Amino acid sequence: MKAISPTRFGGGVFDCPVCAEVNNFDPQPYLNEAKMVRLMNRDAQMAVVAARLALENAGIKARSAYRPDEIALFGATGLAGLPLGEVAPLITASTGSNGLFDLDLFGRLGLKAVRPILSFKILSNMPFCFVSINEGIQGPNAIYAPWEGNGAQAVEAGIRALSTGDAKCSLVGGCDVKTHELAFASLQQLGLFSSWCSTGTGIVPGEGAAFLVLEMERDARARGARMYGAVSSFSFRTSCPGKAMSQTREDVLQGLNAQGAVSAVVSSSSEVHSSEIKESSLLKSARISAGITLRPKPYVGDLFAAAAPLQLALGALLTEAGGAQVLVNCFGHGSTQAAFLLDKI
Amino acid sequence: MRNRVVITGMGVCTGIGGSIAAFWEGLTAGRSGICLVSVFDASALPIRIAGEVKDLNLSKLKCAFPAAAGERDRKIWLGLEAAGQAVRDAGLEEEMLSDALLVVGVSLETFFLGDVSALARTGSATRTLQGILQAPQAPWLQTPLDRLTQILGDHYRQAGGRYTNCSACAAGTQAIGEGFRMLRDGMVKVAVVGASDSVLNPLAMGGFSLLQILSKENHTPERACRPFDATRQGTVLGEGAAFLVMETLEGALQRGARIYSEVLGYGSSLDAYRVTDPEPDGKGAALSMAKAITDAGLRPEQIDCVNAHGTGTPKNDIAENRAIKQALGRRAFEIPITANKSMTGHLIAASGAVEATASVLTLFENTVPPTINLAHRDPDCDLDYVSEGSRPFKGQTVLSNSFGFGGQNATLIFGRYE
Numbered sequence: 072m073k074a075i076s077p078t079r080f081g082g083g084v085f086d087c088p089v090c091a092e093v094n095n096f097d098p099q100p101y102l103n104e105a106k107m108v109r110l111m112n113r114d115a116q117m118a119v120v121a122a123r124l125a126l127e128n129a130g131i132k133a134r135s136a137y138r139p140d141e142i143a144l145f146g147a148t149g150l151a152g153l154p155l156g157e158v159a160p161l162i163t164a165s166t167g168s169n170g171l172f173d174l175d176l177f178g179r180l181g182l183k184a185v186r187p188i189l190s191f192k193i194l195s196n197m198p199f200c201f202v203s204i205n206e207g208i209q210g211p212n213a214i215y216a217p218w219e220g221n222g223a224q225a226v227e228a229g230i231r232a233l234s235t236g237d238a239k240c241s242l243v244g245g246c247d248v249k250t251h252e253l254a255f256a257s258l259q260q261l262g263l264f265s266s267w268c269s270t271g272t273g274i275v276p277g278e279g280a281a282f283l284v285l286e287m288e289r290d291a292r293a294r295g296a297r298m299y300g301a302v303s304s305f306s307f308r309t310s311c312p313g314k315a316m317s318q319t320r321e322d323v324l325q326g327l328n329a330q331g332a333v334s335a336v337v338s339s340s341s342e343v344h345s346s347e348i349k350e351s352s353l354l355k356s357a358r359i360s361a362g363i364t365l366r367p368k369p370y371v372g373d374l375f376a377a378a379a380p381l382q383l384a385l386g387a388l389l390t391e392a393g394g395a396q397v398l399v400n401c402f403g404h405g406s407t408q409a410a411f412l413l414d415k416i
Numbered sequence: 417m418r419n420r421v422v423i424t425g426m427g428v429c430t431g432i433g434g435s436i437a438a439f440w441e442g443l444t445a446g447r448s449g450i451c452l453v454s455v456f457d458a459s460a461l462p463i464r465i466a467g468e469v470k471d472l473n474l475s476k477l478k479c480a481f482p483a484a485a486g487e488r489d490r491k492i493w494l495g496l497e498a499a500g501q502a503v504r505d506a507g508l509e510e511e512m513l514s515d516a517l518l519v520v521g522v523s524l525e526t527f528f529l530g531d532v533s534a535l536a537r538t539g540s541a542t543r544t545l546q547g548i549l550q551a552p553q554a555p556w557l558q559t560p561l562d563r564l565t566q567i568l569g570d571h572y573r574q575a576g577g578r579y580t581n582c583s584a585c586a587a588g589t590q591a592i593g594e595g596f597r598m599l600r601d602g603m604v605k606v607a608v609v610g611a612s613d614s615v616l617n618p619l620a621m622g623g624f625s626l627l628q629i630l631s632k633e634n635h636t637p638e639r640a641c642r643p644f645d646a647t648r649q650g651t652v653l654g655e656g657a658a659f660l661v662m663e664t665l666e667g668a669l670q671r672g673a674r675i676y677s678e679v680l681g682y683g684s685s686l687d688a689y690r691v692t693d694p695e696p697d698g699k700g701a702a703l704s705m706a707k708a709i710t711d712a713g714l715r716p717e718q719i720d721c722v723n724a725h726g727t728g729t730p731k732n733d734i735a736e737n738r739a740i741k742q743a744l745g746r747r748a749f750e751i752p753i754t755a756n757k758s759m760t761g762h763l764i765a766a767s768g769a770v771e772a773t774a775s776v777l778t779l780f781e782n783t784v785p786p787t788i789n790l791a792h793r794d795p796d797c798d799l800d801y802v803s804e805g806s807r808p809f810k811g812q813t814v815l816s817n818s819f820g821f822g823g824q825n826a827t828l829i830f831g832r833y834e
Contacts, residue, residue: 084546110691139688140703148582150525150558155532155541158619162529166536172529177618178460187626191691191821195524195561195582200822203686209700211684211707212824213590216522216561216582224579228594235601237707256545257558309575311514406566406578 073370075275080252086264090250091277091372093117103205110191111201113278114148118198118246119205121280126206129284129296131240136294139209143238145229146199147215147222149247149376150257153193160184198246198280211237215376219339219403220307222379226411227305229285239290244282245377263404266347275341277372281381288416300390300397303414304328310406317348320402323410324357327398333412334394336361337386339378339402341368350400359398365389378403386413421599422833424673425506425661427498427610428773430760431467431654435501440777443785444806448638448759450652455490455616463625465637466616467654467761469494484567489526489559490655492567494766495612498657499568503608506661506673513572517604519579519595520565521587521611523765525558529619532557564612576604582765584820585725586684587611588658589768589828593682595662596828605667610659611769624653629729639789641762643726643755644733644801646794651727654761658769660776677779680813680831681712687823694732694819698739701725704825705743705815712813712829716744719751719829720811721784723775724801725819726755727762736817737797752802752809754778755787768818772828775814779832784809 074091081088098116099105101123108116126132131142165181167173191197196214203209211232215221222245229241249258258264258276266273291298306326310319336359340350354361367385374381379401386399390413401409428435431449432442442449449467458464472493478485481496503513534544548554560566562580569578579594581587588611595609615621624630631650633640641652668675685707687700694701709716722744725736741748756774757763763770778784783806790803816828 080542082542084542084549140685144686150560153527155535155544158529158532159535159541162532163536165529166533170533170537172533174457174618175460177529177622178458178462182462182622182626185626187628190623190627193524193527193623194584194821196584196587196820196822196824197691200686200691200824203688203823204690207688209686209688209703212583212686213581213594213684214583214824216580218562221562221580231597231601235597252541252545253557256549257556257560259549260554260556261560307577309569309578311573311575312570313573314575405562406569 075372081255085255085259086267087273089275091275092250093278107201110188112192114246114248115198115201117280119201121244122202122206122242122282125242125282125284131284137240139207141210141239142208143210143229143232143241144199144203144208144212145225145241145243147225147245147376148195148198149217149249150254153253154251155253158185208242217376218405219375219378219401220405220407220409222376223401223409224407226379226383230302233285233287241285242282243285244280244380246280247374247376248278249276249375250278275372277374279371279374279377281377281384283380283383298416299387300413301416303412305409305411307407307409310408317353320348320353320408321356323408324353324359327410327412329398329412330358332360333396333398334362335389335397336364337382337397337399338364338366339382339400341366383411390415417602419600419602420665421596421662421679422665422668423660423676423679423776424663424668425502426676426773426776427501427505428658428770429469429494429498430656430770431469432759434469434471440781443756443759443774444783446786446788446805448788450637450640450761452637453616456618458621461622461625463621463630463632464634465640465652467652468616469655472497481567481571483570486555488528488555490614490616491522491612492564494614494655494657495564496567498610498612499608499659502659502661508661512606513574515576516574517577517595517598517607518565518569518574519581519591519607519609521581521591521765521769522561522564523582523584523587523613525561526617527558527619583824584822585764585767586818586820586824586826587765589772589816589818589826590684592660592769592772593684593826593828596679596682599662599664605664607662608659609662610657611766612657613763613765614655615653615764616655621653631728641728641758642789643728643758643787644794644797645790646792648728648730648733651729651757652761654763656760656763656766656770658766658773675833677776678831678833681708681829683707683711684826689823691822694735696735698735698742700823701736701739701819701825702742704827705739708815708827708829717747719744719747719813719815721751721778721809721814722753723771723814723816724753724755725817726757728757734796737799740799748799752784752807753799754784754802756785758788768826771816775816775830778809778814779830782809
């Protein structure tokens, strides 16, 4: 089932005409305090819901399976999801008769036109602070931004926290909302919609959040947890000037030591537009063959900061379903490119 | 095997000094960098004061970093200045930089309200944005959070891993802490780590003023930020950046680098309390300190100085005072504690990096800088907050705290290198 539909905004202004929205989204059942929702942006609401679902799925509640300070929280967030509608009253009150933004009006009238909680909505770390508050998590933490590779970094940080003994459990994930006008304008300015002009296809911005619960195998076994799969290796590379992105991604795959056959690949590509680097070619160069390939982006859109955790969640499901080894690629915009290899337990 | 990690280069840019020498001279002299804002006309804003960087040489920076030429966001320039200083100070060769790790702390994208003023006329976000997108050479509506990371990384052809940490006021401390851990665990040999921030724009200053956490003392800017003082009324925003070059001790010794100090430990925690307030008993902050002390392999009685988060807000300072006592026990009453924000203002993401730099200099220069504007003792802030001026220091360790909006806490511990 595809969630992609024409945007409800834009009217042809943006090169990309579609997006992938989460319809009928209601975070209230997942919040410990109902009034928290008025402080939260949509990305924070989605993060809180996805984090609760992940913890429930793992059978973990802070203060029961692990102490609150034994649970780490590493996340990734995208470009600030500030819908222009939120600041429209401020802009209107701050614009002079000449049509220009007026600092005097802004100070005297504009600030009175917005709610004081606006700041809490635009701070990039807030989604994960809400997660920590809602779940009582107090352990090691960090938040990265703003692209797919940075979501992969959050997962890697969670793995490191476990392997160094900093945490006994890591809640890792990402959230992003790109289904509003300002996000579309920013993505267009960054050139991410360019293939829509040339080929009529391209990146489809989406919205959502995805979280994973990571534990050391012995701890998961000790508490009788359901285990989807094991992270057997991961590989990160940084693209920089003078090196083709395709080479950087090929290096990522080489770094996994995964030559040969894998049961499945979770691709970060949509493979629909010609300007995209084809993952199939990269796999061929890295001498990796795949039984099946799963491509979530044509269905849920590109979740940017949330894409890597989502793809890893799909990889984990494939592993549990019988895949001996599943390759999860996290190749997206930005300089950080990554991939994970999941093994069946 | 765990590597020892040392600091071999530093760069800083704040309202009290645009170089390490000027910053340290200002800090130890107890000079305030807080003034009436001049980077934009803030005269109609409820809060008109901030720690502003005055001596930023933009034309020089534009020559040094041509890729940044069109940037409007001041945190980009401040970050480039500080990182450039640190790399030069460390004397890193190009080859070492290409394999270096880069971790950059920032807080939020700068959004220029004037860009969308057409919204008032059109009443339509779409038509407003259409106008912007159709304009030739239109500047970015939002500076991507990783823009500074990207410019720095590309400039130095750095490919050893790039992280953009956006953990609000804890971002700078976390950036350094994450780099330290990766060096210690042998993942990299050299790291350029730090943070940059500027909230000196109408939306950010206006937005923060709505939260009722800022001092309203526009008439006495240099006295407006009074951490741990009984009469404190709130914090004062600021802008700045600081970057450190960190290396494994082995690598630093091999290339004959100057060593400022050693990084001993790092810890982070979450309050899990409220986004609007710190946990009043300071438990989350104490947890961060305790984790850093354990990570460093130290005992609380081996901490010799604290560089406090010390924002100057009534609630934060009491919570931190309690947290320090919880984490250090009796030792909390025996050691000097300093709050640099009294002079720099609150640099949000950059505050931890700037205060880490001050902590390193405390060890290297054998001096604890003062907490200025502390004239009235608060009975709830009952520790030794170094209010009389700089104090000679012979201790072995300095602990530096950062506590972010939303309850993110981070702590670093630096040790004297001998």
